[in-house]
Amino acid sequence: MVTPSVKRLVISGYYGFRNSGDEAVLKSILTALEEEGARAGIRIEPVVLSIDPEWTTSMYGVKSVHRMKLGEVRRALKDSDGLISGGGSLLQDATGMTTIPYYLGIIKIAQWLRKPTFIYAQGIGPVNHGIFHPFIKGIFRKCSYVSVRDNESAQLLGTMGLSRDKVEVVPDPVMGLPLPEGISLAGHPDQSAKDLPIIGISVRYWNAERKELTQLAAGLAALASLMPVHFRFLPFHLPGDDEASRFVIDRMEGVTAKGSVISVAPETVNPQEMLAEVSRCQALIGMRLHSLIYAASQQVPLLGISYDPKIDHFLARLGSVPVGTSEQLDPQIVASELRGLLLEGASWRSRNASRIDTLKQEARRPAERIAEFYRNRG
Numbered sequence: 115m116v117t118p119s120v121k122r123l124v125i126s127g128y129y130g131f132r133n134s135g136d137e138a139v140l141k142s143i144l145t146a147l148e149e150e151g152a153r154a155g156i157r158i159e160p161v162v163l164s165i166d167p168e169w170t171t172s173m174y175g176v177k178s179v180h181r182m183k184l185g186e187v188r189r190a191l192k193d194s195d196g197l198i199s200g201g202g203s204l205l206q207d208a209t210g211m212t213t214i215p216y217y218l219g220i221i222k223i224a225q226w227l228r229k230p231t232f233i234y235a236q237g238i239g240p241v242n243h244g245i246f247h248p249f250i251k252g253i254f255r256k257c258s259y260v261s262v263r264d265n266e267s268a269q270l271l272g273t274m275g276l277s278r279d280k281v282e283v284v285p286d287p288v289m290g291l292p293l294p295e296g297i298s299l300a301g302h303p304d305q306s307a308k309d310l311p312i313i314g315i316s317v318r319y320w321n322a323e324r325k326e327l328t329q330l331a332a333g334l335a336a337l338a339s340l341m342p343v344h345f346r347f348l349p350f351h352l353p354g355d356d357e358a359s360r361f362v363i364d365r366m367e368g369v370t371a372k373g374s375v376i377s378v379a380p381e382t383v384n385p386q387e388m389l390a391e392v393s394r395c396q397a398l399i400g401m402r403l404h405s406l407i408y409a410a411s412q413q414v415p416l417l418g419i420s421y422d423p424k425i426d427h428f429l430a431r432l433g434s435v436p437v438g439t440s441e442q443l444d445p446q447i448v449a450s451e452l453r454g455l456l457l458e459g460a461s462w463r464s465r466n467a468s469r470i471d472t473l474k475q476e477a478r479r480p481a482e483r484i485a486e487f488y489r490n491r492g
Contacts, residue, residue, distance in 0.1 A: 118157040121195040121488050123147070126220045128202050130164030130181070134350040135288070135404030137173075138385030139201045142287035143234060144174060146481035154485035161190050163220070173384070188223055197224035198484070200234030201263065201287045203424065205250060207242050214246050221253050230258040230487065234480045235287050237424050238267035247274040255280070258487060261480045264427040282479065285431065288407045289470075290477035293393060294386040310344040310375060311456050313337075314391070314398035314414070316405030317358045318351065320421040321440045327358060329438070330399070330419070331365035333448025338366075340453055342373035348391055350402045352381055397455040399437070399448070403428060410470055415455035415462040419443060431473065432466055 125143065128136045144160055151158040160177070164170035167178035179190045191197060197220070204217040224231050233254065241247065251274045254260055261282040262268050268281045315334070317327060334345060347363065349355035359378055369376060379391050392398060392408040399417040400406050403424050409416040410432060418429045420436035429435055437451050438444060455462060 118155050120157045120159055122159045122161060123196050123198055124161045124190050124194045125198045126163045127200055127204060129162055130166035130170050132383040134383055134385055134388050135402060136202055137383055138288045138291055138404055141385045142291040146290055146478045150478060150481040150485040154489040156485055156488050163187060191224050191227055191229060194229060196230040198232045198234045200236045203237040205236060205238050206240055208240050218249055218253055225256050232484055233257055233260040235261050235263045235284050237263050239270045251275045259483050266427050284479050285473040285477040286407050287477055288404055289411050289473045291385060291389055293389055310342055311396040312344045312346050312394055313452060314346050314348050314395035316348045316350055316400035316402040317362055318355050318401050319358045324361060326419060326440045326443045327362050328365055329443040329445050330448060331362045332445035335366050335369055336445050336449035337452050338369040338372050338374040344375045347378045348405060350405055396459055397452055399452060413463045413470060415459050417451055432469055
């Protein structure tokens, strides 16, 4: 029996912050690397850069290093066989001027140490400050593999001067996240609503005036006047999403009196537990990108509310557009579209089945490319 070679890879991303979406990205990458490595005869040993290394280790059973202790990060990189940067929206300056320098800095340290570097299904942008463009281009040119999660990210890299043939466009890694083993999809934990169709709802605070949340509440109430449903709120990022969910619930007047049920999913940062929640829904409306990706991966008919171009980009891969935006959301359209998804769910799944299957297969491509890289090196 041939013993597989071991490759230690450091993984850099927004991990350990207990954001369900980002944790789903990490779990998806770890799963894909393990499986694709095994196919290539390689055992990949991950070392995750995390804001909470102890929690990350206990959650995933992998080694972890504090992402802000650069001495420890450098030692981990020095002892590694390479660095994976991604996934998620790491290279963007919408959240501040320090984000891009941090993630580029980690890649650059690895390159200084002569380690192979891989960009794993990142969403690039917005990059509003041109000063960052040459740094991104220069560092990406030295990477052994670059993949991004949408065409718009590839186009942005092209405007920075990075050759298009250097970049592979793949789906978000979470499209490949499997359900936890042994999960039962029959029924729903809330037995009082077991006969009602379940609509998953993922919201977040974004618009300062909360316009989209107020309009969404009106749309959900309008749907309840047409048919009784179970509104299941799914907080992806705690505590903010839970608070945003309560904001909407407080404005859904008269809903329960008409026979509908409202519930909030239990707090969890385990991505597969939230994936199981989504899989039980008959339809989903969401602001969080990964709520939409979860729904698509489980063939749950979905509507997206756009607060960021990444929502539009993902929906485009399903041949769809947002039902509204954080600036404008029509309650009557929300009610009508959700009702349509509930009544014609089989048709939605039939139309999108081949697209979804393709996205699931392509989501594993970066892990496959990385495994091939090390297999070919011997």
